[in-house]
């Protein structure tokens with residue numbers, strides 16, 4: 279059996295930036311859960327989803343929030359928009375272990391979910407897994423640093439041309 283996940287112990291209230299482009303039972307359940315964790319900074323649903331995702335990302339990287347949650351029909355659009363903000367590591371999750379893994383192995387700072395696909399109780403469990411996984415695995419520090427390098431237009435050292443060429447050869451279909 280897997281060891282229990284480390285639990286978040288917030289010294290004070292956690293500040294969460296939240297944005298969704300629609301409102302339904304799933305978003306209401308998630309918001310209710312988030313409100314129990316701390317202060318929720320809401321980005322208006324009157325904006326288009328690219329702006330919602332970006333605004334949540336900026337709230338996190340700008341220090342107005344500790345972590346973010348974005349939701350749209352698929353979850354993908356707001357995740358992509360959030361990830362355009364340097365310093366954001368938004369992860370789309372649909373099961374609790376994906377959300378926990380995103381915190382643990384990717385140091386994700388924004389959780390993205392589909393408000394259309396996830397039932398309210400599932401979305402809350404996914405969010406709980408995200409917020410209750412306290413910190414990244416120290417073994418992943420080098421990989422997180424490689425991600426951070428991508429924010430600054432610096433190709434990570436590991437992604438050299440040799441690696442790209444090898445991958446390219448492996449996936450290239452065989453043919454005449």
Ligand SMILES: O=C(CO)[C@H](O)[C@H](O)COP(=O)(O)O
Pocket residue numbers: 299326327350351352353354355356
């Ligand atoms: O899932 C989404 C983006 O990935 C949106 O929620 C979906 O595309 C609907 O957007 P709109 O109401 O602007 O048409």
